[in-house]
Amino acid sequence: MHRPLVAGNWKMNGSKSLLVEMATAFRSRQPAACDTWLLLPSVFVESGIKQFSAATVQVGAQNLNWRLPGAFTGEIDASLLKEVGCRICLVGHSERRQIFGETDDEVVKKTKACIDHDIQPLVCVGETLLERQAGEAQQIVAGQIGALMEALTAAQMASVIIAYEPIWAIGTHEVASADDAQAMHAEIRRTLKDFYGPQCPDTRLLYGGSVRANGVKELLEQPDINGVLVGGASLNTNEFLEICNTAAVAV
Helix, strand or coil: CCCCEEEEECCCCCCHHHHHHHHHHHHHHCCCCCEEEEEECHHHHHHHHHHCCCCCEEEEECCCECCCCCCCCCCCEHHHHHHCCCCEEEECCHHHHHHCCCCHHHHHHHHHHHHHCCCEEEEEECCCHHHHHCCCHHHHHHHHHHHHHHHCCHHHHCCCEEEECCHHHCCCCCCCCHHHHHHHHHHHHHHHHHHHHHHCCCCCEEEECCCCHHHHHHHHCCCCCCEEEECHHHHCHHHHHHHHHHHHHHC
8 A cells, every 4th residue: 555645736836935934844743654745846946855855755846848958948857857856746737738738748758758867757637627517527537648658668657646636626625525536546547457457557646636634534545546736735834734644644
C-alpha cells in the first residue's frame, strides 16, 4: 500500500515570507506518515528547496518546456530545473490545458522530458462540466491516459503519478463525492492494467479539486485514491498542515 501523498500547488501565488513561514512550521509539525510535495512558481523553486531542506517536503515546479535548451525566451526546460535541484514537476494541469491550450501530445512530451531527466512527473487528467453532463467523463479521461500509455513503457509509467482533477470542481468549492472520485480512480487503474497487463505499475493516483481538510479522510478511505492534489488550501500553512495530518492517519 502506498503512503498517502499530499501535493500542494501554489499556482501563480505565494511569497518568500510564506515559504519561510511554512518551512518553519513543517520542520516541527510535519507528520512522518505522509509524503508531502509543494509545487511552486518557478521563481521560488530553488529557494524553496533550500528552505525545506530540513523538512521532509519535496519542492518542485508547476510546468516545464519539453524542448532541449535553445532560443525559447521565457521558457524553462527539464535540465534547468534539474540544475537547481528540482526532482518533481506538475504536468498537464487543467489550467495549462484550458487556459494555455496544452494538448495531450504536449503533455506526453513534457512527461517524457521529466522522465529523461530523472524528474518525477505528476500528470493531471480530468473532464469539464459539459463533458461530464454529456456522459463523456470516462471517455475523456481514458483518452488522456491513453496518450500517455501509447508513448510510455511500463517501466517509464512506473515513475508517473496521476492526479484526477474534475475541472468543474477546481476553485468552485464543489468537490466530487468520494464515491464518484473512487469510480474514476478505479477506471483509471483498470485502464492501466488493461493496457500494460502483468507489467502494469502500481501507479499512485491522487484526487484534486477544491480539496479541504474536512474531506480528505473520506477520499483517502477509498481503495484507489492514494493522495490529494491541493490548490488554494496549500497557501494556508495551518490548513495545509491539517490536510497532511489528516492524510497521515486516514489509511
